[in-house]
Amino acid sequence: MSLDYRKECMMNPDVNGTPTYELAETGKHDLASMLACCAAEADSYWRQAEGERQCAAPYYFERAAILLRKAKDYSGEIDICERWKAIANDYKRQPMVKARQAALVHKGPRAEAILARLKKAKELVRKEKVARVKQAR
Helix, strand or coil, X not given: CCHHHHHHHHCCCEECCEXXXXXXXXXXXXXXXXXXXHHHHHHHHHHCCCCCCXXXXXXXXXHHHHHHHHCCCHHHHHHHHHHHHHHHHHHCCCHHHHCCCCXXXXXXXXXXXXXXXXXXXXXXXXXXXXXXXXXHC
């Protein structure tokens, strides 16, 4: 396998052979599809060489977070948002990003929305715990 082919595969994440971008529209209301896309995007991101990483697409993380909130799975929402946050924090440390020679995906509206959802989901978990304690009394 050539280095170019391996590099191309790492930057084109897929779910069971289907590129994640093809699932963006058809799977956007399906939690399992969005979670699979998140896993593929994250795996693709972390497999790239340190210092040369291209950012994962935040779309899938935001959609998964939205669907998890609808399902009232706030812990799942926190998990997916924290996975995005780890990618964004690593990405902003990449030399090409620091030099502004790469897209500032981590500063975009979707990325910011994911971080806002993280804060809100943590608050919802806290409220849920308080409600459970009150019910137990």
